Structure formats: structure tokens, C-alpha cells
Amino acid sequence: MVGLRGRCISVCWHLDSKPTEEKARMLPAGVFLVLSCWVVSLVLGVPPIETQPEQVHISYPGLHGSMMVSWTTFSEADSMVEYGLLGGKLFELVAKGSSAVFVDGGSEKRKLFIHRVMLTRLKPGSTYVYHCGSEAGWSNIFYFTALNESSDWSPRFALFGDMGNKNPQSLARLQKETQVGMYDVILHIGDFAYDMDEDNARIGDEFMRQIESIAAYVPYMTCPGNHENNYNFSNYKNRFSMPGDTEGLWYSWNVGPAHIISFSTEVYFYVDYGLDLIVKQYEWLRNDLEQANKPENRKSRPWVITMGHRPMYCSNNDSDDCTLFESLVQLVEAYNFVLISGVDLELWAHEHTYERLWPVYGFMVYNGSKEEPYVNPKAPVHIITGSAGCREKHDGFIPDPRDWSAFRNSDYGYTRMQVFNSTHLYIEQVSDDQNGKVIDSMWLVKDQHGAAAWA
CATH class of the missing domain: 2.60.40.380 (Purple acid phosphatase-like, N-terminal)
Structure with a gap:
């Protein structure tokens, strides 16, 4: 930059030293160069205002x-x-x-x-x-x-995970839909930027600038994924501000007729950061679900929805945890929290695909009926939505999925959800590859919630 400025000064001096006629002939090219140097100097030479939000x-x-x-x-x-x-x-x-x-x-x-x-x-x-x-x-x-905090309200959500700084294909469509008022809340189910700590956290800065176009307009609610693990999840913990006092690792909140629980699947994998985190999350989750299932609370917030990054079940062909017969994340299920507490819906990401499962528990399908599988099912419904777009592109599927896989697709896209009332919840999958086409949808209907619903 010093050399460029020097060249500009040299051109000005050179022009000034010429006779009038020669100066006139040289003036257009000289002025263009000087103006170009001036613009470049403005762009590159002026340091950013470091107090600018x-x-x-x-x-x-x-x-x-x-x-x-x-x-x-x-x-x-x-x-x-x-x-x-x-x-x-x-x-x-x-x-x-x-x-x-x-x-x-x-x-x-x-x-x-x-x-x-x-x-x-x-x-x-x-x-x-x-x-x-x-x-x-x-x-x-x-x-x-401001959120309508009535339990009679019908909140609308956009759900996704695994959106990166590079190849965030779904972002443009999400920007437009958010700014025209289609959503009340965004749920980002782990894996941000790829990765926020890279290049001394400059990738994190760039990603947060990118999502400002949606996250500055509606509450942007998060949970940690495996790509946030460096330096003990420090970029995630510091950049996002979630309810509670656990640095956003796990928390819950109420919106409309739903009680939403966000928890960390990563405590089961990054045990070097503390085995005590597994115990702390376990105790917190048990207490939170006990509170949510008190009759007066379940009456006002009948839907209990969880979100965590790594799914309990999936049919992808990689070597990730959910392809194993006994997943580490299924420790949550092994604690019987899911069944005893009557969790209705579980949202996941991590796999760079979309997959809708039949109601499943312990690898067994518990449909409501053959004709209406999602009407009064006897187990939670699982949705995997990790195809928003990132540098790792898509994941593949195994050729023959297990019985609990209902629909799967590898298009880039994201999920919409609306909790209509105490009995009806709607989900649809949007394909960005197909210009916003809805490629899958389902109604989850429950006349009764809680452990009694499984009887």
C-alpha cells in the first residue's frame, strides 16, 4: 500500500512538472490513476472502526x-x-x-x-x-x-443444522422468508460456520455477519454441535446468548403450547472437557422434564420438543454414531426420560440430509395406526434436518434403511414447523435445490400428551 501511495504522489508531481500542452494530453490517464489510487486508499488504507457494532x-x-x-x-x-x-x-x-x-x-x-x-x-x-x-x-x-407468550399462540419455526460459512445454500431463501415475516423463531441445531474457531475465529466473525440478516430479526436459538468443540466450545459459548446459566450447552424455554428443550449431545463425546458435564446435564434434564410434566404445566404447554445435534437414529452410510446399534446419544433414551416424560418430537441435525422417522423407541416402530401413523403415536417422532449447506456437502444413505425410516432426501434445504394448538403440529421440508419446493410434510396429531399417551 505504501508503494501504491508513493506511485500516486509521483504521478501528481510528474504531471505538475510538465508544460501545459503536455499536461493536458496526460491529464485523463493521470487523473484516472490518481482517482483509482484514492479509492483503493479509502478501501484498503483506512482501518475499520473497531467500535462499530x-x-x-x-x-x-x-x-x-x-x-x-x-x-x-x-x-x-x-x-x-x-x-x-x-x-x-x-x-x-x-x-x-x-x-x-x-x-x-x-x-x-x-x-x-x-x-x-x-x-x-x-x-x-x-x-x-x-x-x-x-x-x-x-x-x-x-x-x-416480541414473542406472544400465550399458550394459545401458534408459533412458526425454521429448523436446520450444519450451515457453514462456505456453501450456505439455504441462507438466501431463509433471509427473504425471515424478513417478510414467515417465522417467529429460528432453531439452529448445531454446527456453525465450519468452523467458528478457524483462522483465529475470523470464520466465526464472517459467519455471524452472514446470519445477521436473519438472526437480527427473529430469536436465533441454538444448541452446540461437534464442529464447535475446539477450545472447549468457547466460540459457541461466547457468541450466543441462550436462557439459563449453562453457557447455552443445555436450556429450556416455553413458546406457544410448546416446551422446548435444547441439550448437548457432545458431552457424551468430548469427555476430556469433563465427565461431570454428563452428570450435570442428566440432573438438569431430569428436573426440567419433571417440571414440564406437572399437570398444570403440561396442560398449558402440552407439546414437549427436544433438540440436540447428533441423532439417536439415522440411515446414513457414514461411520457416525447413529449408524451403530447402540448409539451414545441413546443414553438419553436409556435413562427413560423420553418414554417416561412423554416427549412428543425430537429434532436433530449432524447428518447432511433430511430424514423423517416413524414414531420410534428402542428401534421399534410404534405408529398410531397403519392408516394414520402420526395420529396418537405411541413413541416420539424424530426429524433430522442437517442439509442447510456447508463445505462438507451431502451425506449418503445406506441402500436399505430400517423399518423406522419413513422418508429421506439429500437436497439442500431446511424444515418449517408450526405448533398450531394443543393437538396439532405441522412439519414440512423445503428443498432449496428445487427452488423452495415442499418435498415432504406431515401432521403430528395428539389428543393426549405425557406418559399416559404411550399406554
């Missing part, structure tokens, strides 16, 4: 009338959100939060400042316009709709 995203912290706004800067700055109701006075409300320093585990030990501001006393179902930052730099203007 970026990577903006929101999440639901599990508290009534609230929303968490998170973002990143590369220098210390105040943490503020200015916001107001859509159609009202712009930025009439101000909320302040705090920032935490995140030092990446890579060789450069890059330092990021992660900002978090909790917005409270929001009006459920109302849309707010906001920006975040400080007087040292503000983000773009975004908007979100």
Missing part, C-alpha cells in the same frame, strides 16, 4: 416480555440499544447492558468484545425497531416482534 443477533432469554440483543465490536465500547414501537417515535426507549471480553484460543489470541443488552417490559406481539451500539458507532436499523 456487527454480528447483531437476538435471542429469547426465557423471561416474560423480554429479548436479548447481542453483537460484537473489536474495541471496548458502551453497550446500548435504542428502540421503539413500530410506527411510534424512533428510538424513544434506551436500554443499557454490558460487554465481556472473549479471547479466542487460536495462536493470535484475538480479542473480541461481546455485548449483551436485555430488553424488558416488551408488549407481546408488538413490533419494535432498534439499533445497537454506542456513541462510538451504531449498527444498522433492525426490527423484531
